[in-house]
Amino acid sequence: MRIEKTPLPGVLALTPIRHGDARGFFSESWNRRSLQQAGLDLPDFVQDNHSMSRATGTLRGLHYQAPPHAQGKLVRCGRGRILDVAVDARRGSAHYGQWVARELSFENGLQLWIPAGFLHGFVTLEPDSEIIYKCTAHYDAASDGSVRWDSLGIDWGVSDPVLSDKDRAAPAFSDWQSPFVMGGA
Secondary structure, three states: OEEEEOOOOOOEEEEOOEEEEOOEEEEOOOOHHHHHHOOOOOOOOOEEEEEEEOOOOEEEEEEEEOOOOOOOEEEEEEEOEEEEEEEEOEEOOOOOOOEEEEEEEOOOOOEEEEOOOEEEEEEEOOOOEEEEEEEOOOOOHHHEEEOOOOOOOOOOOOOOOEOOHHHHOOOOHHHOOOOEEOOOO
């Protein structure tokens, strides 16, 4: 697996090796032993999620789960293409409020590791895009939250995205009190 650091410490781009032939390909999207041998020791995953967005321009985020249910996520695109975004939301971090984005697609096989303490969101770049992600904590409705998608200067590539009511009503980053602290969850 190819492991690439991003400008945000802790956020990593992981590209599994694809072994292909005339039938298609095989790849290990997650292998703890291989990643440990490469010097990467990610937390245990407890939940797998799969979402599908029908329309191009569907934006989901920026989402988080507050401690003690904060989630790290390993995100990949099983079909279609998305722009995946992580935002450092750890108060006291030198990178607080900074973001990184990567295009994830079925074709490129790229995955993004987003540790707990970061906001996460994505926008679909093709119709019927499917997102598959592993989480380090179970979903907890009382810990669920979001920050307004357009309050950090992120170039999503859309001006009028398809949003949920929750995401439309989310507070701006400047009006939000982060539950995350550098060095904590």
